[in-house]
Amino acid sequence: MADSWEKLSKDVISCHRCQRLVDWRERVAREKRRAYMECDYWGKPVPGFGDEQSEVLVLGLAPGAHGSNRTGRMFTGDASGDFLFPALHQAGFCSQAESYNRNDGLTMKNMFITAVCRCAPPGNKPTREEQLNCREFLLREIDLFKDLKIIVALGSIAHNNAFDVMKLLNPEISEKRPKFGHGNEYSHHSDCFYLVDSYHPSRQNTQTGRLTREMFAQIWERTNQLLDTLPKP
Numbered sequence: 001m002a003d004s005w006e007k008l009s010k011d012v013i014s015c016h017r018c019q020r021l022v023d024w025r026e027r028v029a030r031e032k033r034r035a036y037m038e039c040d041y042w043g044k045p046v047p048g049f050g051d052e053q054s055e056v057l058v059l060g061l062a063p064g065a066h067g068s069n070r071t072g073r074m075f076t077g078d079a080s081g082d083f084l085f086p087a088l089h090q091a092g093f094c095s096q097a098e099s100y101n102r103n104d105g106l107t108m109k110n111m112f113i114t115a116v117c118r119c120a121p122p123g124n125k126p127t128r129e130e131q132l133n134c135r136e137f138l139l140r141e142i143d144l145f146k147d148l149k150i151i152v153a154l155g156s157i158a159h160n161n162a163f164d165v166m167k168l169l170n171p172e173i174s175e176k177r178p179k180f181g182h183g184n185e186y187s188h189h190s191d192c193f194y195l196v197d198s199y200h201p202s203r204q205n206t207q208t209g210r211l212t213r214e215m216f217a218q219i220w221e222r223t224n225q226l227l228d229t230l231p232k233p
Contacts, residue, residue: 005052008140012047012118017133021119021126028065028120042072048114048141049073055110055149055227056093057142059158061200062117062126069120073102074113083201087213091220110227114141116161124202131161138165149230150223151193155200156180162195169193182215183222194226 016022029043046063060080063069067078075081076099085106089097093111098104117126117134142148142165151166153159159180167173172190186195198211198219205211 003140003144005144008137008144009047012045012137015045015118015137018119018130021117021121021130024065024122025063025069025119028069033066036066036070039070041070043069044072045118046072046074046115047118048112048137050108050112051110052112052144053110053147054108054112054145055147056112056152056223057145057148057150058111058113058152058154059138059162060113060115060154061157062115062124063120064124065120071101073099074115075099076101076104076106079203079206080201083206083211083213083216087201087216087220090217091224093220112141112145114138116158126157131157135161135165139168142169149194150196150226152196152198152219152223153180154198155202158200159195159197166191166193166195182211183218185222194230196223196226 026043029041032041046068060074063074064078064080067081068074068076071077075084081099085094085099086097088094093109095107096105099106116131118137121130151162153162160177163177163186170188170191173188178184178186180197182197182199184197196219198216199205201211201216
């Protein structure tokens with residue numbers, strides 16, 4: 001059977017490969033955070049979302065325990081999303097600057113948002129095995145795109161996984177994994193994908209000043225510049 005966005009989403013949501021993550025996501029959904037006691041937690045793996053004809057793929061780490069694991073949509077309902085979506089709205093990639101729940105009307109333009117892992121991990125630290133267990137879903141997403149040009153990796157783990165996937169898809173890439181760094185870029189002469197790095201918009205980075213709004217805005221300005229200059233795949 002040919003793959004489709006609908007089939008992929010169903011496969012993500014029904015996944016039980018990582019017992020540690022299954023136990024954690026369901027425990028969080030049962031016990032809840034005091035501020036969200038009245039909420040009906042999602043408590044399942046979270047599929048990617050956005051424009052299915054996108055040229056830009058944003059790759060995060062994993063759902064937040066009380067963010068995406070609660071709302072069922074990537075970067076929705078937590079501090080990381082509160083930092084991400086205003087920047088994307090300013091850059092023209094989404095319809096509004098706020099993201100509260102799956103039915104808040106937010107739509108993406110020429111951008112799809114996904115993550116290395118689709119389940120909330122304890123301490124926001126998925127194991128290497130858990131990352132690899134989810135890789136199939138990322139590969140299937142990339143395969144469904146027709147004109148993908150750019151992968152924006154939010155954080156070092158996203159960077160590592162994005163580059164490893166690029167190597168899997170392009171046997172001509174033989175060099176070692178490039179170093180992660182905010183604003184770093186990687187491309188290969190035989191590959192249509194362009195990798196752009198950014199610090200993750202987590203509280204750990206934004207509240208300490210490691211990632212400022214100006215720094216983050218520059219990532220999306222650069223992404224738009226690349227869209228204007230890179231050839232079609």
